[in-house]
Every structure is written in structure tokens, then in C-alpha cells.
Amino acid sequence: xxxxxxxxxxxxxxxxxxxxxxxxxxxxxxxxxxxxxxxxxxxxxxxxxxxxxxxxxxxxxxxxxxxxxxxxxxxxxxxxxxxxxxxxxxxxxxxxxxxxxxxxxxxxxxxxxxxxxxxxxxxxxxxxxxxxxxxxxxxxxxxxxxxxxxxxxxxxxxxxxxxxxxxxxxxxxxxxxxxxxxxxxxxxxxxxxxxxxxxxxxxxxxxxxxxxxxxxxxxxxxxxxxxxxxxxxxxxxxxxxxxxxxxxxxxxxxxxxxxxxxxxxxxxxxxxxxxxxxxxxxxxxxxxxxxxxxxxxxxxxxxxxxxxxxxxxxxxxxxxxxxxxxxx
Amino acid sequence: xxxxxxxxxxxxxxxxxxxxxxxxxxxxxxxxxxxxxxxxxxxxxxxxxxxxxxxxxxxxxxxxxxxxxxxxxxxxxxxxxxxxxxxxxxxxxxxxxxxxxxxxxxxxxxxxxxxxxxxxxxxxxxxxxxxxxxxxxxxxxxxxxxxxxxxxxxxxxxxxxxxxxxxxxxxxxxxxxxxxxxxxxxxxxxxxxxxxxxxxxxxxxxxxxxxxxxxxxxxxxxxxxxxxxxxxxxxxxxxxxxxxxxxxxxxxxxxxxxxxxxxxxxxxxxxxxxxxxxxxxxxxxxxxxxxxxxxxxxxxxxxxxxxxxxxxxxxxxxxxxxxxxxxxxxxxxxxxxxxxxxxxxxxxxxxxxxxxxxxxxxxxxxxxxxxxxxxxxxxxxxxxxx
Numbered sequence: 001x002x003x004x005x006x007x008x009x010x011x012x013x014x015x016x017x018x019x020x021x022x023x024x025x026x027x028x029x030x031x032x033x034x035x036x037x038x039x040x041x042x043x044x045x046x047x048x049x050x051x052x053x054x055x056x057x058x059x060x061x062x063x064x065x066x067x068x069x070x071x072x073x074x075x076x077x078x079x080x081x082x083x084x085x086x087x088x089x090x091x092x093x094x095x096x097x098x099x100x101x102x103x104x105x106x107x108x109x110x111x112x113x114x115x116x117x118x119x120x121x122x123x124x125x126x127x128x129x130x131x132x133x134x135x136x137x138x139x140x141x142x143x144x145x146x147x148x149x150x151x152x153x154x155x156x157x158x159x160x161x162x163x164x165x166x167x168x169x170x171x172x173x174x175x176x177x178x179x180x181x182x183x184x185x186x187x188x189x190x191x192x193x194x195x196x197x198x199x200x201x202x203x204x205x206x207x208x209x210x211x212x213x214x215x216x217x218x219x220x221x222x223x224x225x226x227x228x229x230x231x232x233x234x235x236x237x238x239x240x241x242x243x244x245x246x247x248x249x250x251x252x253x254x255x256x257x258x259x260x261x262x263x264x265x266x267x268x269x270x271x272x273x274x275x276x277x278x279x280x281x282x283x284x285x286x287x288x289x290x291x292x293x294x295x296x297x298x299x300x301x302x303x304x305x306x307x308x309x310x311x312x313x314x315x316x317x318x319x320x321x322x323x324x325x326x327x328x
Numbered sequence: 329x330x331x332x333x334x335x336x337x338x339x340x341x342x343x344x345x346x347x348x349x350x351x352x353x354x355x356x357x358x359x360x361x362x363x364x365x366x367x368x369x370x371x372x373x374x375x376x377x378x379x380x381x382x383x384x385x386x387x388x389x390x391x392x393x394x395x396x397x398x399x400x401x402x403x404x405x406x407x408x409x410x411x412x413x414x415x416x417x418x419x420x421x422x423x424x425x426x427x428x429x430x431x432x433x434x435x436x437x438x439x440x441x442x443x444x445x446x447x448x449x450x451x452x453x454x455x456x457x458x459x460x461x462x463x464x465x466x467x468x469x470x471x472x473x474x475x476x477x478x479x480x481x482x483x484x485x486x487x488x489x490x491x492x493x494x495x496x497x498x499x500x501x502x503x504x505x506x507x508x509x510x511x512x513x514x515x516x517x518x519x520x521x522x523x524x525x526x527x528x529x530x531x532x533x534x535x536x537x538x539x540x541x542x543x544x545x546x547x548x549x550x551x552x553x554x555x556x557x558x559x560x561x562x563x564x565x566x567x568x569x570x571x572x573x574x575x576x577x578x579x580x581x582x583x584x585x586x587x588x589x590x591x592x593x594x595x596x597x598x599x600x601x602x603x604x605x606x607x608x609x610x611x612x613x614x615x616x617x618x619x620x621x622x623x624x625x626x627x628x629x630x631x632x633x634x635x636x637x638x639x640x641x642x643x644x645x646x647x648x649x650x651x652x653x654x655x656x657x658x659x660x661x662x663x664x665x666x667x668x669x670x671x672x673x674x675x676x677x678x679x680x681x682x683x684x685x686x687x688x689x690x691x692x693x694x695x696x697x698x699x700x701x702x703x704x705x706x707x708x709x710x711x712x713x714x
Contacts, residue, residue, distance in 0.1 A: 008664070121602060124387060143389050144599050161594065163653065164390040164632070180393035182631065183654040186596075205653040231696055233658040 030327040031283055031292045032088075033301055034061035034075060041075070041091075041302075042317035044292065047287045049303055049313050055091040058084050058147040063105040063148075064323040067130075068112040073325070074130075076117070083117060083128065098135050100126035105323075107148040107157065109172065116157045116170070118145035125159045125168070127175060137175040141168045147201065151214070154178055156286035157166075160187035161202055165202050167218070179217050182207045188238045188283075193246050193264060202237035202251065209237050209251060211267060223251075223268040228272075230256040239281035243306060244288045250304070252279040252293060253281040259293055259302075261309055267281025271309055275302035283324035329509070347395035348636050350387075352623060353401075353418040354380045354402045355437075357411050357429035358617040364501060364562040376428045376451055377402065377614030378608035382622025384620030387630075394631055400623075416442050423447060423638040426622045428615070431455040431462075438464040447638045447645075449622035452615055456509065459666045459702060461710035468645065468667040471618035474509035476701035477585040480685030481578060482513035483699070487687050490552035491519040495579075496545075496567065497557040498527050507557035510579060522549040527563050541570035548572070555579040582677065583686070589676045590626065595657040619668060621660065624653050646712075656684070658697065659700035670697040 031047040039061060043053040045305065058077025061084075066073050075084045083097040083106065099106075100119035103126070107116050118124045121152070125145055142164025149158040149170070157170040167190060169179040185207020191200050199212040209223040222272040225235045232311065236254030242264060243250070249262040256277050261271040276295025279302070283292050291304040294317075301321060303313040306312070334523055341591060361371060372378075382625055384400040391398050397631060399423065402543035405414045411429065415437045423446040427434055431453040450458060450469045459466075459473050485491065493514060497507040514521060525548065529540065545554070545567075556579040558564035564581035569690055576582060590601070590611035604612040604620075612620075629641045629650065644650055646667070656672040663670055673685045687694040698704070 019565060140392075143386055143395065143603075144596070162599075163386055163627075165653075166390070166392070168393075177393075182394075185651055205651060205659045207659075233696070249345060298585060 017131065030066055031285070031301070031323045032066075032073065032319050032325045032327055033292075034064045034323040035299075036060055036062055036319070036320040036322040038318035040135050040318050042321070044301060044315055044317075046290065049315060051315060051317060053091070054318070055086070057086075058082060058093075058096075063321045064104070064325045065106065065108050065324055066327060067108065067318065070111070070327060073327070074108065074115060076106060076142065076323075078104055078120070080101050083115065085130070093218060095133065097128050097130060097133055098126075100124055100135070100138065105148045106144055106157055107150045109150050109157070110152070110154040112254055114172075115161070116148055116150060116172075118120040118148050118159055120144050120146060121211045123161070124159075125170065139168075139170055139175060139177065141177070141298055142166050142180075147188055147190040149192055149194050149199070156192075156214070158192075158199060158201075160190050161163065162186045162188065162204075165206075166259070167199065167212070174260050181212060181217055181219075183210045184222075189240060191240060191242065191247070193242055195246070200249065201242065202240055204236040204238055204254060207232060209249075209262070223262060223267050223269065225251070225253060225260050225269060225272075227253065227256045227258050227260075230258070238279070241282050241284060241291070243284075250282060250291055250306075252282060253302075254280070255297075257295075259291075259304065267286070273304055273309060273311055274313055275304070276300045276314060280321070281323050283326050285326060286328045292324055294324050334371040340504040348391075348634065349397040350398075350424065350626070350630055350636050351399040351401060351422040352380070352384065352424045352426060352626060353422050353517070354400060354619070355411075355418055356402070356404045357414060357433045358404060358407050358409075359430060360407055362560050362562070364560060366561075366565060368565075369561065370394070372608075372610055372613075374608065374620045375613060376615040377618065378604065378610075379612065379619035379621075380426050380623050382604055382607050382616075383627065386603075386620075386624055387627035390627060390631060396630060398627070404457075412436065412440060414540045415440060416454060419443055419446055422625055424431060424641075425449065426451055427620055428452040428619070431458050434467060434550050435462060436456060436466065438467045438484060445638055447626075447642055449619075451618035451622050455505065456667075456702065459668050459707075459709060461708045463711045465587075465664050465667075466642075467709040468622075468662060468669070470621040470669045472587050472671060472673060473616065473668060473701050474506055475512065475670075475688075476671075477673055478506070478509040478513035479516065479700045480585040480675060481510070481583070482517040482519065483685045483687045483690050484583070484675050484683050485514075485553060485578070486517045486519060487683075487689070492522050492551045493553055493555050494551035494575075495521055495524045495526050496554040497524065498560065498562055498564075500560045500562070502559040503557045506559045506580065510555055510557060521555075521644070522551050523547075525599075529563070537566035537570050539649070541567055542572045543571075546572040554577050556581045582673055582684055584677070585675050586675045587614035587671065587673070589614070589617060589674060589681075590613055591676050591678070591680050592655070592674050595655050595683070597655040600655045615638075621652065621654055621671075625650075625669070628652055663704070665704045665712050667712065668701060670695065670700070672697065673700060 031044040058080035060079035063076035083099040102121035104120040121196025144162035147160035184203030186205040240251040251260040277297035392478040558580040
């Protein structure tokens with residue numbers, strides 16, 4: 001019967017089913033994974049390490065983040081040119097936010113109100129007020145903006161631009177660029193670290209992660225990677241996350257199919273963990289004992305035991321899983 | 329007569345201090361296009377040029393944050409026009425040239441006394457000799473050579489164990505050059521041609537391909553794949569499905585090794601494709617990509633060195649630190665023995681990328697990309713001092 005219905009009807013119906021079956025308050029922790037080429041979210045139950053729900057989204061979902069109170073989840077539906085706001089209990093799309101064209105990644109300001117969105121096709125960073133649902137600023141950045149970060153104190157936002165090869169530093173008060181820092185080729189992801197005193201930026205084609213001092217914007221270190229048996233050209237740092245004390249960074253290395261474990265104090269690579277194919281992004285569970293990586297090409301999620309630093313399970317999700325976010 | 333289009337695209341100049349001002353000249357020699365059977369795919373008049381324009385816009389966006397100003401000047405020399413005069417005029421204002429011209433014209437330009445200190449990017453001539461015996465120190469190549477393309481195809485054929493091949497070649501010099509390169513690649517990778525034929529018909533294949541091609545291919549010896557050398561795209565499109573025995577077609581038609589095609593979408597390529605179609609209102613082709621890569625390579629070199637003089641740029645481009653993110657999944661760099669931009673070669677049909685060379689398993693002691701085309705030890709280029 002399903003295939004007799006139109007696409008939208010189908011989605012509404014599925015959402016409805018999801019709502020009816022799973023509408024009750026969720027008890028366990030979940031990892032939400034966007035599937036770029038399935039237009040869905042796979043919800044993984046952290047307790048059982050199984051997919052428990054599949055929720056339809058707009059076209060080409062990539063960036064995903066929960067509001068700080070976890071009442072709503074924001075999804076970059078890149079090819080729908082919108083950021084969707086979803087009720088995580090029901091899977092229902094509450095409303096769409098104006099996002100500018102082709103939103104790829106975003107970051108939610110500590111004020112829980114402003115989303116900073118990278119518009120990949122437009123060389124723009126868009127700032128959206130999620131309460132008034134309006135665009136409050138658009139900032140010209142380099143070509144193909146992608147990585148987004150915001151400092152813990154909320155004063156700085158970062159956009160990385162993939163073709164311009166820069167980290168653009170945005171003053172969140174004036175919403176203007178205060179600095180532009182050159183990094184290696186194709187910067188993909190940015191994160192503040194060391195209590196907000198450092199900025200880390202990965203460069204996919206450069207094959208490096210650069211660490212900057214936030215105060216001086218000077219480069220403190222550049223981390224190189226070498227995976228045994230993999231040509232350096234295929235070692236392509238993309239997403240990364242820090243453990244609870246920010247002493248260790250886990251860096252996804254794209255088509256090398258490995259995650260690097262980096263000592264965040266010495267900037268030395270301590271280990272490489274084999275995961276699925278073309279590993280993109282990742283998310284921890286609440287106590288950061290487990291790390292979930294999205295593997296774009298193999299269509300699965302690898303679960304890493306953080307203490308043991310080894311992969312313990314592979315979970316099949318949708319096609320081309322991209323982003324991951326924790327729902328505690 | 330030189331038609332000089334002084335459309336200086338001044339992009340990127342901002343209130344910021346313009347530390348570096350860079351002018352690139354796109355110099356094009358128009359050439360006679362031989363008539364072909366089908367009218368389906370006319371060659372765009374702005375082939376190549378649009379790639380340079382996009383590269384310049386990309387550079388200018390970055391330049392905005394770096395105090396750089398980028399300008400593109402364009403000169404198109406008509407058939408029979410004076411390329412040397414146009415080149416001298418261009419070289420009077422800049423040493424950075426993107427050249428869209430055949431091999432002989434490229435050599436004539438590179439050998440001009442005025443071009444001695446210039447940096448010329450060949451974005452249109454695939455001839456292997458420009459990367460070999462006829463190489464020039466001031467001539468870099470962003471278009472893949474014929475050898476790179478045919479090696480890419482040979483890797484694929486070997487990978488599939490389709491190692492008995494037949495070849496049909498057209499009569500145009502470009503067809504012959506491609507066929508020569510195909511033969512060399514088959515030898516390099518240990519495969520063989522079981523038979524060869526030349527297509528010298530003048531019939532209009534739109535009417536009777538189904539009658540002509542089966543007979544024409546009937547006497548080819550046993551083969552796994554039928555190779556076509558038809559670089560001017562005259563008869564090749566009528567071969568597939570009309571062969572005497574059912575065999576896939578590859579080379580200039582069917583499965584084609586290219587620098588770029590509309591179907592390339594991985595590695596962020598979709599973004600480049602959409603920027604290009606927004607600008608040009610048509611899909612990006614290999615020569616557009618080569619011109620884009622030339623301008624972007626200059627952009628990278630200027631940004632990373634902070635300099636705009638050709639000696640510094642050339643040293644950086646040919647050095648170990650240069651890498652260009654070219655949307656093909658690996659960093660692109662220049663071979664320091666002949667100035668060729670090393671790059672993956674997608675093997676495409678009209679609808680999809682079938683594979684991308686270098687294929688897994690084709691190893692190299694330094695860089696797997698150097699399994700495509702003439703490698704340093706067998707290079708007969710001496711102008712680069714290696």
C-alpha cells in the first residue's frame with residue numbers, strides 16, 4: 001500500500017506511525033545519525049546498540065544538533081535549503097527555519113537561541129534566531145563554508161571554508177569577521193578545546209589538524225597522521241571530538257577508514273582504530289565511554305569502546321550516514 | 329588581426345590593503361574544427377575560458393581576506409591570426425598565462441624571448457611530447473596527457489581482466505595520437521591488441537550505422553572490449569550496440585578516461601559543478617577543469633607564498649609543499665620532472681563514474697598518481713633539470 005502513496009504522504013504516514021508506536025517518553029540514551037542519501041535519521045539505542053527508529057527528514061540531511069535542553073533537534077536538510085526543527089519524541093517536523101541556501105553544518109550558540117549555519121553553495125554564514133525564526137545576520141566568508149564551532153563563552157564563532165582554506169573568526173556580538181586564518185587544504189571541521197583557549201581545525205586534503213591559540217590566533221601545533229598500509233593521500237582528517245577532560249581527541253580520517261587517537265596535551269597521535277569506510281563524524285554517549293562514528297561509504301556506524309580504544313560493534317544504518325548527535 | 333577582449337574581471341579588490349595584485353592572461357588560439365557526423369554536441373565557444381573565470385572568482389574570494397586583487401584578461405586569436413603578437417602584448421602586462429592552443433603554438437609561445445621568465449599553463453594540448461622531449465621549463469600542464477588518460481583506461485581493463493582488445497581509429501591526427509597512446513598503455517600494462525582497423529568512411533552514420541558497423545566489425549579478432557580512438561568525436565558514437573559481437577566500447581566513446589565530466593560528484597565535486605553551471609549555464613568539461621586548476625594553482629601559490637613573482641611561484645608549484653584540492657579525492661601536485669599536474673582520472677560514461685584511476689593495487693614507490701603517464705625514470709624531458 002505504501003508505494004501507492006506520494007512521497008510526502010509516505011513521510012507523514014511514517015512519522016505518524018513512529019509517533020503512535022514510540023510516542024511514549026523515551027527512557028534510554030540515543031545516538032541520532034543523519035543518512036545523507038536516504039533522507040532519514042537512524043536512531044541508535046545506546047543500551048542495546050541497535051537501530052530502534054528510522055525517521056524521515058527533508059532532502060539530504062547532514063548536520064544534526066539538539067537544543068541544549070534536548071527538547072528539539074535541528075537538522076540541516078541541505079537539498080531542501082532549510083533547517084528542520086523536529087520533536088524528537090514524535091519525529092514530527094515542527095517547523096522549518098530559514099537557513100540560506102544549502103545548509104551543511106551548524107552550531108548552536110550557548111544562548112540556545114542562535115544557530116550559526118554554513119551555507120555551502122553561497123560562501124555565507126547565516127545566523128538564525130530560532131525563537132523568532134528569522135535570519136538575523138549573513139556574513140560573507142570563503143568558498144564552500146563547512147565546519148562550524150562556537151567558543152564555550154559564546155563570544156566567537158568559527159566557519160571553515162573548504163576551497164578558500166581558512167578559518168574565519170566571527171565576533172558573535174557584532175557578527176563581523178575579526179580574523180581569517182589560513183589552514184591546510186579543504187578544512188572540514190572546527191572545535192574549541194582546552195577550555196576554549198584553543199581552536200582545532202581539520203584539513204581533509206592537507207591531511208592535518210591545526211591547533212591555534214585563541215588569544216593570539218597563532219598556530220600552536222600541526223598534527224600529521226600516518227596510517228600503516230594506507231597512502232598518505234587517503235589519510236583525510238574530517239570530524240573530531242574530545243573526551244570528557246579534553247585530554248584526548250578522536251579524529252576521523254575519512255577514506256583511510258581509521259580514527260586517530262590524539263593526545264590533546266602533547267599533540268601526538270597515540271593510536272589508530274580501524275572503523276568503517278570513509279568515516280565522517282562522530283558522537284559520544286553521555287559518560288563518553290562509547291564513541292559512535294558515521295561511516296559514509298559502508299553505510300554503518302562503528303561503536304568504539306573509549307577506554308579500550310577498540311571498535312566493539314558495527315551497526316547498519318541508512319545510506320551515507322553523515323552527522324551524529326547524542327540524545328541523553 | 330587580434331581580437332582583444334579587454335574584459336578585465338576585477339574581482340576581489342576591497343577596502344583592505346591590496347598587498348598583492350595578480351593579473352592572469354587567458355590566451356586562446358582558435359582552431360579549425362573538423363566537420364563531424366552528428367550535430368548533437370557542439371563544442372562550447374567558451375570551453376576552457378569559463379573554467380578560468382571560475383578559478384579567478386574562487387581566487388578572488390580568498391583574496392578578499394588576504395589583501396589580494398585578481399584580474400583575468402582574455403585574448404582570443406582567430407584562425408590564422410598572429411598568436412605571437414598577442415602573446416607579446418599579454419606578456420607585457422603579466423608573466424602568468426593560461427594557454428588554450430595546440431602543441432605547436434604552445435611551443436612557439438614558450439620559446440618567445442619575452443616568455444623566458446613567464447609561467448605558461450597548458451590547459452588544452454594533451455600531446456605527450458610537450459611533457460617529454462619537447463618540454464619547456466616555463467610550460468606547465470594542467471590538462472592530463474594522453475598517456476595519463478590511456479594508462480587510466482588500461483588499469484581498468486587489466487583490473488577487470490579484459491586483456492584482449494581490438495581498436496578502431498579515425499583518420500584525424502588527434503585520433504592517431506590517442507591510438508598511439510592506447511597502444512603504449514596496453515604494452516605498459518601487459519595487454520594486447522588482437523586486431524586494428526581504421527575508420528575512413530565518409531558515410532553519414534545517422535542513417536545506416538546499424539548496417540555498416542556490424543559488417544565493419546565482423547572481421548575483428550576475438551576481443552573483450554572494443555577500443556575507439558575518435559578524439560574529434562566523429563564516428564565513435566555510432567559504434568556501441570552495432571558491433572558484430574556484443575562487446576563494450578571504451579576509449580573516446582563508451583567508457584572514457586577524462587580530466588573531468590558532468591557525472592563526477594564525489595569528494596565535494598557537486599559544489600564545483602554547481603558553481604560552474606551557475607556561471608557558464610552548461611556542464612563543466614575537461615578543458616574547463618584544466619583552466620580552473622591552472623588559475624587555482626596560481627591562487628594557492630600566491631596565498632601560501634605571499635608572493636606574485638614567477639620565480640617564487642614556479643619554485644613553490646614544483647616543490648613538495650604545493651597541493652591543490654581538486655575535488656578528485658586526493659591532493660593534486662606538479663611533477664617536478666616535466667611540469668604535469670598529477671591527478672586522478674575518472675573513467676566515465678554519460679551517466680556515471682565507473683571507476684577512478686589510479687585503481688587500487690596499482691602501486692608506486694612515491695605517489696600512486698604517478699602510475700598514470702610518463703614517470704620520472706622513463707621521462708625524456710630535460711628542461712626541468714632532473
